[in-house]
Amino acid sequence: MKSYEFGLWVFMLSAFLGFELIRRVSPLLHTPLMSLTNAISAIAVVGAILITGAKDATPLSRTLGFLAVVTSTTNLVSGYLITDRMLRMFKKREPGKK
């Protein structure tokens, strides 16, 4: 099987998996969900690292890659931290309080 064909299979399956998973998320958590998936899509950092760290990187590709590592790291760090900060605020009714 060609590599891109395999990639399309992976895409198809994960898109359906995504639909099934997201449908089950409580609307209560839609905002944290969005910031979490945003942090996950900062996985673009992988591509950015490969470009920036490559042996044959040209000055242009290294500069663009560098900027991409900066922006995706910003997303990654702030995305996970703010999601956790939001989720910490969601509390159940304290026992004893009606």
Add this chain to the structure above:
Amino acid sequence: MENLLSLFYILAAASFILAIKWMNSPATARRGVLVGELGMLLAVVGTLLRFEVVQYEWIFIAFFIGSAIGVPIAYLMPMTAVPQRTALSHAFGALASALIGTAEYYKQTSHGFIMTALIIEMLLGFLTFTASMMAFGKLQEVLPTRPITYRGQNIVNLGIFLAAVAFGVGLIFRPEQTWMFPIFATLSLGFGVLLIVPIGGADMPTVIALLNSYAGLSACAMGFALDNKLLIIAGALDGSSGFILSIIMCRAMNRSFTNVLFGAFGQLQTTAGHATARPVRSASPEEAAEILSSSRSVIMIPGYGMAVAQAQHKLRELSDALTKRGIDVRFAIHPVAGRMPGHMNVLLAEADVPYDKLVEMDDINSEFPATDVALVIGANDVVNPAAKTDKNSPIAGMPILDAHRAHTVMVIKRSMSPGFSGIDNELYYMANTLMLFGDAKTFVASIVKELASVGKAG
């Protein structure tokens, strides 16, 4: 070694899937974030250890700068600014994608499938970048929040989009014609700007969700270009998440995607904006406090106005004061209340309202007829009965919270000016409606004060 590193990627993908799975309940959600972080760590370490990566210094400098920007954003950003931050992070994510695509394009001339993936990655990356920056500007109110429309707007937008696609296709077939690249990039960037120009505040939840989806799909296309399955999986998860959220938002407004993106609201506004002066009944904080304290059940309906007035903390105080008197208090949350999906929940959670008091529209609507008081704070279109009764209303068919069916309706509102859609609200003129004119935060505070003094006297 190479096999071990692919194991890292597989574990990372599994962690991302688990992270989203655990988001289904507040009880497990924080565990989800933790496992997501672990997955990201595995992915980053797994990439740094790959033999292609030989130059580390720039990468680590970039990590440092990114963290130095990201940490303060995460901890200092007030919760009311969450929609802006989300728009900004979509912009960053999309920019990263577009830059990586550009670097790949100039590094080696790719052909066929890889070039197609690169073009999709860059098209979505560039347009999502500018569109998200525009959304950020509108949410931050640096840019006018009202939708801006002009004659032939859709034709202009469509033309620019098709031109961008045409140059993209040109590049797929003739990648060596580098002169086409800047034109392709500029058109994509420009389309992003024009896409958001006609979008008004009420449509922001849908548009933010849609941009989330585009940013994810762009990362996904990058996965195809770099032949990296982890990117494909993570991008597809993000893409489907944004897509589902925007479908939910559209449904909650009874509108289609095309309707949101090609702005019917903007056009209707001019025709529906003239409200005639009709008599309404208004009440003072004292009267409101009295009615509330003699009720048995209260449902509060927050909207974007609550966020603007920062009234969520005072509202929690009011809810506590009423609960102490044995009154049943709950909050009814409309899916599109606020500026992004779930916006109201986060604000009320920040104010320490327990989440089991936040009830979704479908679960609470049947309870309004048995409710003594529906208290509307800064919400407008989501409680407009015209959506059900008036077929010609611009919001006809939109699911609403049935506040009008409660015994008494109280609406805290600054003035009689109509909401975003520019539609007059029948609710305000009903016989059982009391208008509480004033700033939401101040008004709720004076009700709380009144309740406290009545409590002492009694």
